[in-house]
Structure formats: C-alpha cells, structure tokens
Amino acid sequence: MEFNRSHRVYDFMAVRKYWIAFSIAITIVSAILLIKPGPKYGIDFLGGTELTVQFDGNVDAARVRAVLDRMGHDHSEVVPTQRANEYIIRVEKSSPITAARREQIRRGVAERLPGTTGGGTLGDFRLSPGGDHIVVQFNDSTLNAQQVAELVRAAGANVRGDAALQMGALDDHRWQVPLVGIGDEIFRGLVAPDGVGAEGRLNASVWVSPKAGAELRYAALRAVAYSIVFIMIYVAFRFDLRFAPGGILALVHDSLVTLGFFVITRKEVTISTVAAILTVVGYSMNDTIIVYDRIRENLAKRRNARMLDVINLSVSEMLSRTILTSLTVVLSVSAFIFIGTGVIRDFAWAMIIGVLAGTYSSIYVAAPFTEWIDSRFFHDAHAASAAEPPASDAKTADV
Structure with a gap:
C-alpha cells in the first residue's frame, strides 16, 4: 500500500510559518496547563x-x-x-495511624512492659510508612509471639491476627506486629x-506514602529529561549539529502535547503514563531520524540544492511510510481503549496522542527548524539563491 504513488513532491515548507506558529502556540498552552491547573496525579506520584x-x-x-x-x-x-x-x-x-496515635501506642507498650512477666524494656519502636505493621524490639525479654501481639493490641493498635513475626536473631528480641491497614x-x-x-x-x-510518591514523580521527570538529552547527543553524532536541535524540539513538543491532553481530559498521570511518554519519545525520534536519513542522502546527491527543497523531497519520499507506520500503531493501540480499563486505557490514549503528535512534529517541527538552522548558520544568502531545484521532473504541490 502506498499513498504517494505519483511520487509527487509536496511543498511542505511553503506553509511552515503557519504550522510553526501553531506548534509554538499549542506547546506553550500545554506548558501553561501543566502549571495551572496542573496534572491529575495518581497515587503513584501523589501518595x-x-x-x-x-x-x-x-x-x-x-x-x-x-x-x-x-x-x-x-x-x-x-x-x-x-x-x-x-x-x-x-x-x-x-x-490509618497518625503521628499522635503512633506515639500513644508506643507509650502504651512501654508502660505495660514492667507489669508483664518477661517483658523487659522497650528498645526500638517503628511504624511502617503504610501503617500496616509495627516493628518493636525489647531488651532482656522472654515474650513469645502471642504475648507480643497481645501487648501491642492492649496499647491501642488494631493488630491483625493473634501472633507477631520474629525478625533477626533470637537474642535480638525484634518482632514485626501486623496491623489492619487502611x-x-x-x-x-x-x-x-x-x-x-x-x-x-x-x-x-x-x-x-506521600514522600515516596514525590520521589517517584521527580524520578519520572528525570527519566524523560535524560532520555531527551541522550537522544540529542546521539543525533548530533549520527548526523551533525544542524539536525539535533530540531529533533529535541520535536520531542519536547510531543511530550508536552501528550501531557496537555491528560490535563485537559483530567486523566490520571501515573507511572504507566510516563512509560507511554518514553515510548512516544522513542517512536517520534525514530520517525524523525528516518526523515533525517533521507535528507542526508539527498543532500549528498544534490550538493547545490537548497535545504528547503531537499526537505520537501525527502519528506515526500517518506510520506507513505510515515503514514502507514503511524496508522498501524494507532489502530493497534486503539483496541485497548475499547477493551481495556483504567491504567491500560490511559496508556493507550497517551500512545495515540503521542504518535499523532510525533508524526506531525517530524514534518512541521523538526524539519523546519533544521532548515532554519541551516540557512542561518551553515549557508549564506548567496549560496541559497544560487541553488538548483532538487528534481526537474517532479510535480510539486503545496501542503
């Protein structure tokens, strides 16, 4: 199946100013939406x-x-x-246990130990972040598992079961007491x-826990940022400095547009959303690199041609492949929207929006910015005006 059987060269760059303005506007709007009202974080990030x-x-x-x-x-x-x-x-x-209640339980255990046979004295006392167990350690104690559980229950804790679990060495007298979680x-x-x-x-x-959620949120942001930086380094070495900035702008555009969609629709941003964005970043960069490869090949064949014309030719040649690949991904992932639930459905939405944004950005974000850098920093005006068209027998149409 091929969409461009006539091998027509479309003049994508003729309307690049309008699409660049649209891309800048939608990227800025998405960035503002991330600040206010902000994403709706799931418990992965919010706690x-x-x-x-x-x-x-x-x-x-x-x-x-x-x-x-x-x-x-x-x-x-x-x-x-x-x-x-x-x-x-x-x-x-x-x-389910507040800091005040934790201290109340700790005092209750410490006060009951002197009146308990073989109780000893209280050493360590720690509550798990989720409030689903307490770790206690006694000095000079001979209490068994059932006695420890009953002691903590009498101190006011909602103990699950009738026995504690011993931890570490026997002479350490350290116990884990399971509690009824929230x-x-x-x-x-x-x-x-x-x-x-x-x-x-x-x-x-x-x-x-809220602390773990915040740490996970920052780790997710770092993961996306690191992936974009390393991709920029790869593109700079794979091609040259003309290509890297356009590719990075395309990735930032795709990520912000996807997150902006989640803010507008009030879908939860979770670890799965971050995984989808990282997948979109990889897909978008792959699509952009394929276009860049064709641009580099055509630049080698047409050394006197303008970058503008080479981009039009290269994008037109790769148009069929780009559309077919994107449609395949979108149609495949769309099934999860109808048969999936919760996180799976949100992942599918992130993939669909990201792939569509990535396909668009490969043509109207990465390519125009590459042409702008080339015309401003790599070729003077005389060289641009003396360039020859890429193919004399090609049909040209505005897009």
Missing part, C-alpha cells in the same frame, strides 16, 4: 491508598462516597469499573451493617 472492591448487591457510587465521607475520607474518589458493582476507591491517606479498615467500614448495605470482597489494595 495515598487505592482499593478495588466488588459488592455482592447493587451499590451506587454515591452511597460508597457517602460512607467514605462518614469515615473521614472527605476527598475520596470512587470510579466504577467495567465489572458489575465493582469500584476503584482512592483516598489521600496512606496510613485498605482493610475502609473495606470493613463499607461492608459493616451501617455501611453500603451489601457484602463484598476486597480484590486489591495498594498504598504509596
């Missing part, structure tokens, strides 16, 4: 707890949200899935007699 709960009876999202509000989760999010009566619930809290706490509240009015099951529960 919090996400549950997947399926109820046995008919339960609407409003009822679930009302119960969560009563439990103190005012800014919760309840999203129905494609399964009947199944919801993804997101809350801002990642731990996911279990929320689920129990939902299926309680005064909850949503239906039984159910907890299919999944994950939590991310």
Whole structure:
C-alpha cells in the first residue's frame, strides 16, 4: 500500500510559518496547563491508598462516597469499573495511624512492659510508612509471639491476627506486629451493617506514602529529561549539529502535547503514563531520524540544492511510510481503549496522542527548524539563491 504513488513532491515548507506558529502556540498552552491547573496525579506520584472492591448487591457510587465521607475520607474518589458493582476507591491517606496515635501506642507498650512477666524494656519502636505493621524490639525479654501481639493490641493498635513475626536473631528480641491497614479498615467500614448495605470482597489494595510518591514523580521527570538529552547527543553524532536541535524540539513538543491532553481530559498521570511518554519519545525520534536519513542522502546527491527543497523531497519520499507506520500503531493501540480499563486505557490514549503528535512534529517541527538552522548558520544568502531545484521532473504541490 502506498499513498504517494505519483511520487509527487509536496511543498511542505511553503506553509511552515503557519504550522510553526501553531506548534509554538499549542506547546506553550500545554506548558501553561501543566502549571495551572496542573496534572491529575495518581497515587503513584501523589501518595495515598487505592482499593478495588466488588459488592455482592447493587451499590451506587454515591452511597460508597457517602460512607467514605462518614469515615473521614472527605476527598475520596470512587470510579466504577467495567465489572458489575465493582469500584476503584482512592483516598489521600496512606496510613490509618497518625503521628499522635503512633506515639500513644508506643507509650502504651512501654508502660505495660514492667507489669508483664518477661517483658523487659522497650528498645526500638517503628511504624511502617503504610501503617500496616509495627516493628518493636525489647531488651532482656522472654515474650513469645502471642504475648507480643497481645501487648501491642492492649496499647491501642488494631493488630491483625493473634501472633507477631520474629525478625533477626533470637537474642535480638525484634518482632514485626501486623496491623489492619487502611485498605482493610475502609473495606470493613463499607461492608459493616451501617455501611453500603451489601457484602463484598476486597480484590486489591495498594498504598504509596506521600514522600515516596514525590520521589517517584521527580524520578519520572528525570527519566524523560535524560532520555531527551541522550537522544540529542546521539543525533548530533549520527548526523551533525544542524539536525539535533530540531529533533529535541520535536520531542519536547510531543511530550508536552501528550501531557496537555491528560490535563485537559483530567486523566490520571501515573507511572504507566510516563512509560507511554518514553515510548512516544522513542517512536517520534525514530520517525524523525528516518526523515533525517533521507535528507542526508539527498543532500549528498544534490550538493547545490537548497535545504528547503531537499526537505520537501525527502519528506515526500517518506510520506507513505510515515503514514502507514503511524496508522498501524494507532489502530493497534486503539483496541485497548475499547477493551481495556483504567491504567491500560490511559496508556493507550497517551500512545495515540503521542504518535499523532510525533508524526506531525517530524514534518512541521523538526524539519523546519533544521532548515532554519541551516540557512542561518551553515549557508549564506548567496549560496541559497544560487541553488538548483532538487528534481526537474517532479510535480510539486503545496501542503
């Protein structure tokens, strides 16, 4: 299949000023949207707890949200899935135990040890970031697993099970006491007699601390930035300095446009979104390099030709391949929009928008900027005016 069977040379660069203005405008708008209102981060980056709960009876999202509000989760999010009566619930809290309650439990354990046979004294006391277990260490203690669990429960902790887990050497007397996490706490509240009015099951529960979410967010930004920098270095060595800036601008354009789409549609930005953007960066650069390769080949064949004409010829020659490759990716990924859910569907949207933006930027961002650098820094006006057309027998049409 071929779109340009007549081998017509389209004058893409004739309207480059309009498309450059459009590209600058949409890139600036996308950058502003990232500042205000900003992306809607998922729990990967923001921190919090996400549950997947399926109820046995008919339960609407409003009822679930009302119960969560009563439990103190005012800014919760309840999203129905494609399964009947199944919801993804997101809350801002990642731990059911506050700093004050942690200190209260620690004091309770320390105060009860002197009156406990073989209790010894309290050494280390640490609460996990997600509040799903406590690590305690006793000095000169002979307590067993059941006694440790009961001691921590008596101090006010919501202990899961009847026994603690011993850690390290036996003479270290270090124990891990499992607690009921916030996911279990929320689920129990939902299926309680005064909850949503239906039984159910907890299919999944994950939590991310706010600190870990912030670190992950910055790591994702660094990953995208590093990939763009290394690609620029590669292009500079693979071709020359005329080509690298245009390729980098195209990648920045594609990344910002994709993120801007997520801000406008209020889709969550998660680790999967970052993976999609990195994939888009690689795809876009691959598409741009193929066009650059053809430009370099045609420059070698037509040493006296203007860069403007060589770009028109090269892009026209690669037009069919570019369109077919992009359509193949878009059609393949589109299936996930219809059959996928949640993160998979958002990944598909990021890929589709990114691939379309990448195809566009290869023609109207990377190529025009390369021509601008060439005309300003590599060729004088006389050389440009004395250039010959790339092919005398080619048909030319404005695009």
